[in-house]
Amino acid sequence: MEKLLKEELQGTALNLKGAEKNTRKLYIESYGCQMNFSDSEIVASILTGEGFNTTQHMEEADLILVNTCSIREKAELTVRKRLEKFNAARKVNPGLKVGVLGCMAERLKHKLLEEEKIVDMVVGPDAYKDLPNLVREVESGQQAVNVILSKEETYGDVAPVRLGSNGVTAFVSITRGCDNMCTFCVVPFTRGRERSRDPQSILSEVSDLWEQGYREVTLLGQNVDSYLWYGGGLKKEFANASPMQQATSVNFAGLLDRVARAQPGMRIRFSTSNPQDMTLDVIDTMALHPNICNYIHLPVQSGSDTILKAMNRLHTREEYFELIKGIRQRIPNCGISHDMISGFPGETEADHQQTLSLMEYVKYDFGFMFAYSERPGTLAARKLEDDVPEAVKKRRLTEIIGLQQKHSLYRNQNYIGQTTEVLIEGDSKKSEAHWMGRNSQNTVVVFPKEHYKKGEFVHVKIEQCTSATLLGHAVAYSENNR
Numbered sequence: 285m286e287k288l289l290k291e292e293l294q295g296t297a298l299n300l301k302g303a304e305k306n307t308r309k310l311y312i313e314s315y316g317c318q319m320n321f322s323d324s325e326i327v328a329s330i331l332t333g334e335g336f337n338t339t340q341h342m343e344e345a346d347l348i349l350v351n352t353c354s355i356r357e358k359a360e361l362t363v364r365k366r367l368e369k370f371n372a373a374r375k376v377n378p379g380l381k382v383g384v385l386g387c388m389a390e391r392l393k394h395k396l397l398e399e400e401k402i403v404d405m406v407v408g409p410d411a412y413k414d415l416p417n418l419v420r421e422v423e424s425g426q427q428a429v430n431v432i433l434s435k436e437e438t439y440g441d442v443a444p445v446r447l448g449s450n451g452v453t454a455f456v457s458i459t460r461g462c463d464n465m466c467t468f469c470v471v472p473f474t475r476g477r478e479r480s481r482d483p484q485s486i487l488s489e490v491s492d493l494w495e496q497g498y499r500e501v502t503l504l505g506q507n508v509d510s511y512l513w514y515g516g517g518l519k520k521e522f523a524n525a526s527p528m529q530q531a532t533s534v535n536f537a538g539l540l541d542r543v544a545r546a547q548p549g550m551r552i553r554f555s556t557s558n559p560q561d562m563t564l565d566v567i568d569t570m571a572l573h574p575n576i577c578n579y580i581h582l583p584v585q586s587g588s589d590t591i592l593k594a595m596n597r598l599h600t601r602e603e604y605f606e607l608i609k610g611i612r613q614r615i616p617n618c619g620i621s622h623d624m625i626s627g628f629p630g631e632t633e634a635d636h637q638q639t640l641s642l643m644e645y646v647k648y649d650f651g652f653m654f655a656y657s658e659r660p661g662t663l664a665a666r667k668l669e670d671d672v673p674e675a676v677k678k679r680r681l682t683e684i685i686g687l688q689q690k691h692s693l694y695r696n697q698n699y700i701g702q703t704t705e706v707l708i709e710g711d712s713k714k715s716e717a718h719w720m721g722r723n724s725q726n727t728v729v730v731f732p733k734e735h736y737k738k739g740e741f742v743h744v745k746i747e748q749c750t751s752a753t754l755l756g757h758a759v760a761y762s763e764n765n766r
C-alpha cells in the first residue's frame with residue numbers, strides 16, 4: 285500500500301479545515317504508507333471534537349503528533365530524528381505535548397516514554413478513539429499510553445477530515461490489519477489481525493465524497509482482495525460465523541461491484557492486492573464496470589520460488605504468471621505495478637536473475653523497489669540470517685530499478701499517438717500552465733491547461749513521454765463528465 289505515497293509527501297503536516305470555535309492547535313506529521321495518512325485524517329477528525337484545529341506550523345502547536353512507520357529501518361530512523369527535534373521544542377515550551385501514533389507505538393512505547401522520556405503519549409493504530417482521554421491525561425501532567433490492538437475497530441463510524449487535498453481524489457479505508465504473515469513484514473505485529481469494514485459505511489463515505497466533488501476513490505487495505513464482511517469480526521473467525529452470516533457475506537468482488545454501481549460517475553481504484561488472495565472474479569468485476577480503473581498493484585517481492593517460499597508468499601512464480609495471463613486476457617490494457625525486495629536472506633545471484641526474468645516477462649508499468657531491511661519480531665528476523673551483504677543488496681536493487689525504468693519507458697512509448705482519458709488532479713509540478721492527472725492505468729499525464737478545469741475528465745492525445753510521465757494535448761471532454 286505504501287507505494288501510493290510520494291516520497292516528497294513523507295512527513296507532510298496536515299492542514300485541515302477546522303471548527304471555528306476551536307482554540308487549540310494540533311500539528312500532525314505522517315510517515316509511511318497511505319493508510320497512515322488516512323489514519324491521520326481520522327485522528328484529526330476525533331481531535332476536532334476535543335477543541336483542536338490543525339496547523340502547518342509546529343511553533344504554534346499545543347499538541348504535536350507523529351504518525352509513524354516501521355516498515356523499514358530507515359523509516360524508523362527518520363521518525364526518531366523528528367522526535368528529537370520535537371523534544372527540544374518541548375523543553376522550550378513546557379505546555380507543548382508530543383505523542384507518537386501508529387506502527388512504532390507498540391514496540392517502542394517503553395523506550396520512548398520511560399527510558400528516553402522524549403514523548404508524553406504513545407497511541408497504537410487501533411486506539412485513536414481513546415485519544416480524548418489520553419490527551420486529558422497528558423494535560424494533567426501524566427504520561428499516557430494505549431497500544432491495544434482490536435478485533436473490531438475499523439473507524440467505520442468516524443468521518444475522516446480530508447487532508448488539505450486536491451479535492452478530486454481520496455482514499456477510503458476498507459480493511460485494517462493483515463493476516464498474511466509474510467516473513468519480512470512487520471505489519472501483522474504493528475496493525476494486528478485483519479478485519480473488514482461494513483460495506484454500508486464504505487458506500488456512504490464514497491457517496492459523501494461524490495457530493496463534495498471528488499471524482500476518484502482508492503479503496504485501501506494491506507490486502508484488499510481478502511476483504512470479507514459478515515457482520516463484523518476477524519477474517520480468521522469467518523468459519524465460526526452463522527450460516528446466515530456466511531450466506532449474506534460480502535467479498536471484495538461484491539464490494540467493488542456495489543461501489544461501482546452506486547457511484548457510476550466515480551473512478552474506483554484499489555490497493556494493495558496480494559497475488560495469493562486475488563481471484564478472477566475481482567478481475568471480471570473490473571472488466572464489467574467502466575468506472576473501475578484498469579490498474580492493479582500486484583506486489584510479487586521476488587521472482588524466485590525458493591525466496592517466495594522463504595517469504596511465506598503463498599504462490600509460485602508460475603501461479604503469478606497465470607494470474608498475469610488471466611488479467612491480460614480479461615483486461616488487455618490493464619496497467620500493472622509491483623513491489624520488489626532485493627537481498628532477502630539466502631537470496632543467491634541465481635534467485636536475483638529469476639527476479640529480473642520475471643520482470644522481463646511482465647514488463648510492469650511501474651514499481652516500488654526496496655533493499656531488504658530486517659525488522660525486529662518478524663519471522664525472518666527470528667529464523668533467518670540477514671546474510672546478503674549491504675553492497676550486494678544495493679547493487680541488485682540498482683539493477684532492478686534500472687530494468688523497471690526501461691520497462692516503464694517501453695510501456696509509456698506505446699501510448700504515443702494514442703488518446704487516453706485523464707482525470708485532472710491539479711497543477712503540474714513543473715509548470716502552472718499545465719495540468720497533471722492520471723489515466724485509468726494510473727500513469728501520470730501532463731498537458732496544457734487551455735479551458736479545462738480541475739476535476740474534469742479529458743481525452744488527451746499523447747505526443748511524448750519519459751519513463752515516468754506522458755505528455756500531450758487535450759483533444760476533447762470525456763463523455764464521463766457528469
Ligand code: SAM
Binds near residue numbers: 464655
Ligand atoms: N500488504 C502489501 C503486500 O503484502 O504486498 C504491502 C505491504 S508493505 C506496507 C509495502 C511494501 O514494503 C511491501 O510490499 C514490500 O515490498 C516492502 N517491505 C515490507 N517489509 C519490508 C522489509 N522488511 N524490507 C524491505 N522492504 C519491505
